[in-house]
Amino acid sequence: MSDAPPPSRAPRGRRGVSASVRAWFAWHLQSLVSSLGDLARRPLATVLTVGVIAVALALPAAGYVALLNAKWAARGWDGQPRVSLFLHADVDEAAASALARSLQGEPGVATVRVIGRAAALAEYRSMSGLGEVADVIGEGAVLPVVVEVMLRDGVPEAQADAIATALGQLREVEFAQFDLQWVRRLAALMRLLERLGLVLGGLVGLGVVVVVGSTIGLRVEARREEIAIARLFGGTNGFVRRPFLYAGLVYGLAGGALALAVVHGAMIALDGPVAQVAGLYDSGFRLVGPGLDGAAILVGGGGVLGLLGAFLGVRRQLRVVE
Amino acid sequence: MIELLEVTKRYPGGHEALRDVSLEVESGAMAFLTGHSGAGKSTLLRLLTRVDRPSRGHVVVAGEHLNRLSERRIPYFRRRVGVVFQDHRLLMDRSVFDNVALPLVVAHHSHHEIGRRVRAALDQVGLLDKERYRPLQLSGGEQQRVGIARAVVHTPAVVLADEPTGNLDPDLSLEVMRLFERFQQVGTTVLIASHDTALIDQMGYDVLHLERGRLVGVRRPAAG
Numbered sequence: 001m002s003d004a005p006p007p008s009r010a011p012r013g014r015r016g017v018s019a020s021v022r023a024w025f026a027w028h029l030q031s032l033v034s035s036l037g038d039l040a041r042r043p044l045a046t047v048l049t050v051g052v053i054a055v056a057l058a059l060p061a062a063g064y065v066a067l068l069n070a071k072w073a074a075r076g077w078d079g080q081p082r083v084s085l086f087l088h089a090d091v092d093e094a095a096a097s098a099l100a101r102s103l104q105g106e107p108g109v110a111t112v113r114v115i116g117r118a119a120a121l122a123e124y125r126s127m128s129g130l131g132e133v134a135d136v137i138g139e140g141a142v143l144p145v146v147v148e149v150m151l152r153d154g155v156p157e158a159q160a161d162a163i164a165t166a167l168g169q170l171r172e173v174e175f176a177q178f179d180l181q182w183v184r185r186l187a188a189l190m191r192l193l194e195r196l197g198l199v200l201g202g203l204v205g206l207g208v209v210v211v212v213g214s215t216i217g218l219r220v221e222a223r224r225e226e227i228a229i230a231r232l233f234g235g236t237n238g239f240v241r242r243p244f245l246y247a248g249l250v251y252g253l254a255g256g257a258l259a260l261a262v263v264h265g266a267m268i269a270l271d272g273p274v275a276q277v278a279g280l281y282d283s284g285f286r287l288v289g290p291g292l293d294g295a296a297i298l299v300g301g302g303g304v305l306g307l308l309g310a311f312l313g314v315r316r317q318l319r320v321v322e
Numbered sequence: 323m324i325e326l327l328e329v330t331k332r333y334p335g336g337h338e339a340l341r342d343v344s345l346e347v348e349s350g351a352m353a354f355l356t357g358h359s360g361a362g363k364s365t366l367l368r369l370l371t372r373v374d375r376p377s378r379g380h381v382v383v384a385g386e387h388l389n390r391l392s393e394r395r396i397p398y399f400r401r402r403v404g405v406v407f408q409d410h411r412l413l414m415d416r417s418v419f420d421n422v423a424l425p426l427v428v429a430h431h432s433h434h435e436i437g438r439r440v441r442a443a444l445d446q447v448g449l450l451d452k453e454r455y456r457p458l459q460l461s462g463g464e465q466q467r468v469g470i471a472r473a474v475v476h477t478p479a480v481v482l483a484d485e486p487t488g489n490l491d492p493d494l495s496l497e498v499m500r501l502f503e504r505f506q507q508v509g510t511t512v513l514i515a516s517h518d519t520a521l522i523d524q525m526g527y528d529v530l531h532l533e534r535g536r537l538v539g540v541r542r543p544a545a546g
């Protein structure tokens with residue numbers, strides 16, 4: 001689709017490189033302006049096409065932002081995997097500290113902390129709504145000393161499981177509780193959503209390509225006489241295609257920009273209610289947007305899809321016209 | 323220069339529109355192609371612009387052997403040829419100026435150059451004051467002249483015209499022929515398909531006579 005004349009017999013004359021670059025640039029600018037004018041001449045069709053692209057792109061973009069926010073909100077809890085060792089009642093805090101020290105250097109272990117009887121009771125009490133229960137327990141029952149073992153970040157699950165099992169078999173330990181289950185579930189859920197988003201994004205991308213391709217195909221069809229005449233007077237394939245490619249690019253970029261506006265609009269609408277909910281949970285959480293790179297990917301991706309759609313649409317339709 | 327060597331054109335249906343035609347129009351010369359309707363005039367011109375390919379034989383136009391011309395080079399070959407169509411083939415939603423500018427635009431001429439050359443061509447066909455009109459706002463003869471301006475605006479080596487006077491009254495027809503004569507006088511090779519024998523006789527150039535796809539005669543103008 002290059003429009004440069006073949007090397008032989010190219011009458012380039014005395015024009016220098018910079019002059020021909022300038023001419024090339026002016027020529028592209030002219031093509032762009034002419035295809036913009038073309039789009040403006042059929043405002044309804046253009047607005048409809050851009051709208052369809054925008055809605056299509058806004059769906060995965062909104063999903064992506066939602067996932068981003070879910071991850072952000074979950075950051076508070078999804079920390080390291082933790083094994084809580086509830087010791088036998090006859091193990092005192094000194095023995096527990098000795099055990100903690102011995103565990104400190106074990107592979108896969110990050111930190112070890114002893115939670116004494118008093119601390120355990122205080123922690124228990126601080127959990128909202130359980131204060132009264134704790135008060136009652138505190139009177140008579142004896143809470144066990146707990147040794148909390150934080151495993152290293154990124155320890156593979158199988159190894160974490162093995163460590164937890166080994167810890168549970170220690171002499172001092174009544175039972176070991178491995179607190180990873182829900183974190184795993186959450187992580188798995190996020191991964192699933194992420195994958196789902198990718199699939200949805202792929203489908204939407206395909207849809208945008210098809211929409212732009214068929215729209216451009218119709219425009220090629222409507223201008224087939226013009227194309228035939230341009231060819232008769234020496235128009236190359238590149239010359240014939242270029243305005244349509246620009247139109248596709250403009251469709252995609254405009255659709256991406258509009259999708260971005262839609263996502264931002266939705267965020268503005270949700271910001272207040274989200275802040276309210278977060279406030280009720282004593283959290284300073286606020287919605288985060290797609291960010292500058294997210295915005296660039298959305299608009300740029302729209303442009304690439306539009307260009308691809310136009311390329312395929314023009315190629316297909318020109319074959320039909322021939 | 324235009325040269326056909328033993329050219330046969332058979333259309334997909336099996337109809338032979340041209341049969342074993344050999345002819346030559348010398349560089350810088352002017353000639354007419356004549357014959358009844360269906361004789362193969364338009365078919366021959368389509369071979370010369372490489373819109374169609376011969377079933378057999380060789381075609382050479384402006385030094386280019388069209389049989390050997392690659393797809394990629396076709397546009398560059400066509401930029402050295404100007405064509406006037408039997409049915410004008412103007413862009414109805416573009417101005418007269420834009421229509422005439424097309425051969426310069428596809429060849430990436432500068433804005434300034436395009437303006438200058440288009441006005442010169444329109445001036446030659448007497449339509450300088452109508453550059454902003456749409457083709458539909460023009461008479462048939464004026465549309466034909468827009469087509470002629472477009473065919474010569476890029477100073478091609480060869481001009482091919484298919485019934486350029488088909489819709490014109492005798493006076494205007496003669497005027498258009500004189501216009502082609504002027505292009506020939508500055509070195510352009512001109513081949514005009516026409517069945518207006520009276521007009522052709524009046525002009526006095528070589529006449530190539532086709533009959534049912536065969537070249538049956540080449541008539542040189544009487545001396546004087």
Ligand SMILES: Nc1ncnc2c1ncn2[C@@H]1O[C@H](COP(=O)(O)OP(=O)(O)OP(=O)(O)O)[C@@H](O)[C@H]1O
Nearest residue numbers: 333334335337339358359360361362363364365366
């Ligand atoms: N695309 C085509 N497919 C099949 N046959 C064709 C095709 N084009 C032309 N023909 C046939 O070839 C013959 C020559 O046609 P052509 O158009 O060259 O004639 P012409 O001399 O230009 O006639 P006119 O003076 O009416 O324009 C005709 O019999 C026509 O039916």
Ligand SMILES: [Mg+2]
Nearest residue numbers: 363364408484
């Ligand atoms: Mg004809």
